[in-house]
Amino acid sequence: MMNSPVAIRRAGRRSGNSGTREAxxxxxxxxxxxxxxxxxxxxSVAKAAGVDxxxxxxxxxxxxxxxxxxxRLPINPATPLREALxxxxxxxxxxxxxxxxxxxxxxxxxxxxxxxxxxxxxxxxASKMVREQIVGAVAQVLAACGIDQPEYRAALVATQMAxxxxxxxxxxxxxxxxxxxxxxxxxxxxxxxxxxTGALHQEAGT
Amino acid sequence: MMNSPVAIRRAGRRSGNSGTREAxxxxxxxxxxxxxxxxxxxxSVAKAAGVDxxxxxxxxxxxxxxxxxxxRLPINPATPLREALxxxxxxxxxxxxxxxxxxxxxxxxxxxxxxxxxxxxxxxxASKMVREQIVGAVAQVLAACGIDQPEYRAALVATQMAxxxxxxxxxxxxxxxxxxxxxxxxxxxxxxxxxxTGALHQEAGT
Numbered sequence: 001m002m003n004s005p006v007a008i009r010r011a012g013r014r015s016g017n018s019g020t021r022e023a024x025x026x027x028x029x030x031x032x033x034x035x036x037x038x039x040x041x042x043x044s045v046a047k048a049a050g051v052d053x054x055x056x057x058x059x060x061x062x063x064x065x066x067x068x069x070x071x072r073l074p075i076n077p078a079t080p081l082r083e084a085l086x087x088x089x090x091x092x093x094x095x096x097x098x099x100x101x102x103x104x105x106x107x108x109x110x111x112x113x114x115x116x117x118x119x120x121x122x123x124x125x126a127s128k129m130v131r132e133q134i135v136g137a138v139a140q141v142l143a144a145c146g147i148d149q150p151e152y153r154a155a156l157v158a159t160q161m162a163x164x165x166x167x168x169x170x171x172x173x174x175x176x177x178x179x180x181x182x183x184x185x186x187x188x189x190x191x192x193x194x195x196x197t198g199a200l201h202q203e204a205g206t
Numbered sequence: 207m208m209n210s211p212v213a214i215r216r217a218g219r220r221s222g223n224s225g226t227r228e229a230x231x232x233x234x235x236x237x238x239x240x241x242x243x244x245x246x247x248x249x250s251v252a253k254a255a256g257v258d259x260x261x262x263x264x265x266x267x268x269x270x271x272x273x274x275x276x277x278r279l280p281i282n283p284a285t286p287l288r289e290a291l292x293x294x295x296x297x298x299x300x301x302x303x304x305x306x307x308x309x310x311x312x313x314x315x316x317x318x319x320x321x322x323x324x325x326x327x328x329x330x331x332a333s334k335m336v337r338e339q340i341v342g343a344v345a346q347v348l349a350a351c352g353i354d355q356p357e358y359r360a361a362l363v364a365t366q367m368a369x370x371x372x373x374x375x376x377x378x379x380x381x382x383x384x385x386x387x388x389x390x391x392x393x394x395x396x397x398x399x400x401x402x403t404g405a406l407h408q409e410a411g412t
Binding site: 016036055118119120121122126127131132135151152154155156158160161162163164166167168169171172173174175176179183187188190191194200201 | 242249269270323324326327328333336337341356358361362364365366367368369370373376377378379380381382385389392394397400401402406407
């Protein structure tokens with residue numbers, strides 16, 4: 001009933017024009033980033049966009065659907081990873097760390113990624129975005145470059161990248177916030193490099 | 207006014223007996239774990255414990271204070287780390303990873319830690335708990351063992367440990383969930399070992 005044609009015709013001032021969908025997306029993006037997944041509702045987005053809630057449901061069906069469309073991943077590590085692996089595979093690890101720091105030190109990217117990371121802690125729709133659009137994309141690049149165990153390696157890379165994000169940008173561990181880029185690169189570059197192209201199965205602790 | 211003696215005398219059936227504080231803590235712990243920091247209120251905890259909200263404020267002053275007392279860290283990596291560093295320093299990395307897996311594979315510990323980790327993404331009180339009680343405790347052990355840069359090393363360890371938790375237990379990346387313990391140990395053991403006792407400043411990517 002909610003997304004019947006009648007309900008849509010009853011929608012607010014923006015209904016019917018091609019900018020409506022974009023207006024809803026912009027409102028949703030702002031709210032998801034500002035107040036998180038749980039603090040955002042179909043109704044609050046509709047109100048901010050000046051449309052009827054039925055129109056939001058008509059375009060995006062569910063809040064999950066709205067999230068996926070509104071909160072696009074602002075950075076994709078697959079592109080710099082592919083370039084690094086083709087150009088200088090032995091420095092792909094540091095290259096990825098450098099990419100991560102640049103992205104998160106940029107305020108806009110930081111705000112959007114933070115919304116995704118926080119939502120991923122509790123919402124399956126955001127977890128799925130991380131698994132598919134980040135980890136899955138990295139795995140595809142590794143597979144395309146003929147590297148063994150691409151899914152597992154991508155997962156290992158993701159753990160350390162996520163850890164850097166948490167430590168430096170979310171929980172703000174003093175020693176990591178204070179570290180300069182060259183220290184961060186020297187610490188994490190070799191780790192990411194090993195996860196990408198190194199030996200993973202040497203006996204640990206012997 | 208809320209925590210004046212008068213308000214306390216008006217408190218519910220449990221007021222005045224020594225089990226009251228414990229009853230409030232138990233109720234708070236249950237709610238913080240089940241519904242998170244934001245889903246828990248002084249009022250909802252008071253109701254569950256059968257006391258007046260003023261009594262909760264009297265004992266714990268703020269919701270932050272209640273959180274710190276109620277949600278105690280169920281695992282402390284400092285103890286196994288100290289033992290490993292004294293017994294066989296070269297296997298301290300894998301020992302810490304093993305400790306982490308055992309803790310998180312235990313259902314009770316998992317639920318409490320998940321509440322702390324999720325809260326740490328948005329609440330300063332939980333971030334502080336992670337920084338002080340986990341990262342700080344590890345740094346103290348490293349310093350006591352005479353290892354250089356203890357704060358920085360503890361932070362590095364924390365990033366990779368947190369990443370394992372996120373990948374395997376929160377976001378549930380398939381390849382990490384499926385990996386058996388020996389694979390996980392072989393992948394992450396050497397990383398944690400290097401962060402604990404290895405060289406951190408070699409030139410990256412050369």
